[in-house]
Amino acid sequence: MRPFIDHLTSARRASVPSVDQPGAPEDFPPVFPGGWRLGAEEESAVVEAIRRKRLFRYYGATEGKSCVEEFEEAFAARLGRRHALAVNSGSSALVCALIGAGVGPGDEVIIPAYSFVAVAGAVLVAGAVPVVADVDDSLNLDPADVAARMTADTRAVLAVHMRGAAADVPALLRTAAPRRVQVIEDVAQSCGGGLDGRPLGSLSGSAAFSLQYNKIITAGEGGVMVTDDEEAYQRALMFHDVNAGGRHKIADERVMLGLNLRMSELTGAVALAQLAKLDGILADLRRVKTTLLAEIGPSLERAGATRRRLLDPTGDAATNIIVFFPTPDAADRIRGALRANGIPVTPLYQPEKPDPHVYTSWPTLRTKKSWGANGPWQWHRGDVDSREAPRTLERLRRGLSLAISPDFTDQHIDRIARAFDKACLTLAP
Numbered sequence: 001m002r003p004f005i006d007h008l009t010s011a012r013r014a015s016v017p018s019v020d021q022p023g024a025p026e027d028f029p030p031v032f033p034g035g036w037r038l039g040a041e042e043e044s045a046v047v048e049a050i051r052r053k054r055l056f057r058y059y060g061a062t063e064g065k066s067c068v069e070e071f072e073e074a075f076a077a078r079l080g081r082r083h084a085l086a087v088n089s090g091s092s093a094l095v096c097a098l099i100g101a102g103v104g105p106g107d108e109v110i111i112p113a114y115s116f117v118a119v120a121g122a123v124l125v126a127g128a129v130p131v132v133a134d135v136d137d138s139l140n141l142d143p144a145d146v147a148a149r150m151t152a153d154t155r156a157v158l159a160v161h162m163r164g165a166a167a168d169v170p171a172l173l174r175t176a177a178p179r180r181v182q183v184i185e186d187v188a189q190s191c192g193g194g195l196d197g198r199p200l201g202s203l204s205g206s207a208a209f210s211l212q213y214n215k216i217i218t219a220g221e222g223g224v225m226v227t228d229d230e231e232a233y234q235r236a237l238m239f240h241d242v243n244a245g246g247r248h249k250i251a252d253e254r255v256m257l258g259l260n261l262r263m264s265e266l267t268g269a270v271a272l273a274q275l276a277k278l279d280g281i282l283a284d285l286r287r288v289k290t291t292l293l294a295e296i297g298p299s300l301e302r303a304g305a306t307r308r309r310l311l312d313p314t315g316d317a318a319t320n321i322i323v324f325f326p327t328p329d330a331a332d333r334i335r336g337a338l339r340a341n342g343i344p345v346t347p348l349y350q351p352e353k354p355d356p357h358v359y360t361s362w363p364t365l366r367t368k369k370s371w372g373a374n375g376p377w378q379w380h381r382g383d384v385d386s387r388e389a390p391r392t393l394e395r396l397r398r399g400l401s402l403a404i405s406p407d408f409t410d411q412h413i414d415r416i417a418r419a420f421d422k423a424c425l426t427l428a429p
C-alpha cells in the first residue's frame with residue numbers, strides 16, 4: 001500500500017480505484033453503500049471548499065454559506081425537522097441528543113441489548129447509566145420489556161433502528177410519555193428508512209445519525225443530531241461548540257461549556273454530495289433486496305427459516321436480509337455452506353466471539369469502569385448489575401445476516417440465489 005501522499009505527487013491517479021473500474025463480475029463489491037459511490041461529485045465539492053479557503057464552518061478566508069450549514073438545512077428539510085446539528089461522529093450526535101434531552105448523572109437510559117457499543121458509551125459520557133432491554137423478532141427494542149425495565153430513575157429510551165428497519169417508536173412513546181421519559185432515535189444504520197410514511201429520525205423528540213464509513217451515506221466520519229425542540233437544540237449547540245455562547249449570543253445565565261465536536265467543511269462538502277445520492281442508493285438497495293428475496297424465499301422456507309419481522313417493509317432501508325433458523329446448529333450449517341460458496345453471510349452472535357453489537361461484549365456494564373473512579377455508576381442509586389437479555393441472545397444465536405450492496409448486479413444475485421438453494425438442501429429432512 002503506497003502512502004497517501006504518493007497518490008498526490010506521482011500524478012498516477014489512474015491507479016486510485018474508482019467506481020468506474022469494477023472487478024470481475026463475480027466479485028462482490030464491498031458493502032459500503034455510500035462509500036463505494038464516492039466520485040466526482042464529492043471530489044469537486046471538497047476541491048471547491050479548499051479553493052474558497054473556508055475549512056471552518058463559522059468563518060474563513062472567503063464569505064459565503066458554509067457547506068456544513070447547507071448540509072444541515074438539507075438534512076433538516078428532508079426529515080421535516082426544525083433543527084439539524086452536524087457533528088464529527090454518530091457517537092457525538094448521540095451524546096448531543098442525550099445532553100439535549102437533559103440526561104445526566106443519576107439517570108438511567110434504556111438501550112437495546114442488540115445495538116452498538118457506541119450507544120452504551122454515549123450514555124456513560126452523558127453521565128448516565130445504560131440499562132439493556134431485550135429486542136424482539138424485529139431485532140429492535142421490545143416495548144413490553146422496555147416497560148418492565150423502567151424505574152423511577154429512567155430518563156430516556158434509546159430506540160436504535162437496527163440494520164435498516166424501524167423500531168416501534170410509537171409503542172415506545174406510549175409507554176414512555178406518561179412517565180415523562182424521553183425517546184431518542186439512533187438512525188446510524190437506517191438513514192433514509194421510514195415508518196408508515198414518516199422518515200426515521202422524525203418519530204420522537206430527537207435523533208442521531210452517523211456518517212461513518214460503514215453507514216448508508218458517508219463522509220468517512222461525521223454525524224447529525226436532529227430535533228424540533230428549541231431547548232434541546234440550544235443545549236446540543238453548546239455541547240458541540242465550546243464558544244457557542246458567544247457565537248450564538250446565548251444569555252450568560254444559560255451558557256454551559258461543552259467540547260468541540262464540530263463538523264469540518266471538508267466533511268460537510270462530502271456529506272452534502274452524499275445526501276444527494278441517498279435516494280438513488282435506497283432505490284437500488286430496495287430493488288436488489290426485493291429481487292433477492294423472491295429468489296431465495298422458497299428455499300429458506302423449506303429450511304424452516306423465518307424472516308426478521310419488519311414493522312413497515314416499504315420503509316425498510318433494505319441494507320440487510322436477516323433470517324432466523326430453528327436452531328443455532330442449523331444456522332451454523334447454513335452459514336458454513338454459504339461461506340464455502342463465497343457468500344459473505346455473517347452470524348448475528350457467536351458466544352465465543354466478541355461482537356460490538358451485542359451487550360455481552362460491552363464489559364464496562366459488568367466492570368463499571370469509567371472515567372474518574374467509576375464515573376456515572378457512583379451517582380447512580382439503583383441496582384442494574386443483574387440485567388441480562390437472554391431472549392435476545394437466544395434469538396441472535398439462530399440468526400444470519402446478508403449485507404446488501406446497492407451495486408450487486410444480476411450475476412451477484414444469481415450467485416447468491418444458487419448458493420442459498422444448495423445450502424438449504426443440507427437442512428432438508
Ligand SMILES: *Cc1c(COP(=O)(O)O)cnc(C)c1O
Pocket residue numbers: 089090091092094115116118119160186188189210211212221222223
Ligand atoms: C455506527 C453507529 C453508531 C456510532 O456512529 P459513529 O459515527 O461511528 O460514532 C451509533 N449507533 C449505531 C447503531 C451505529 O451503528
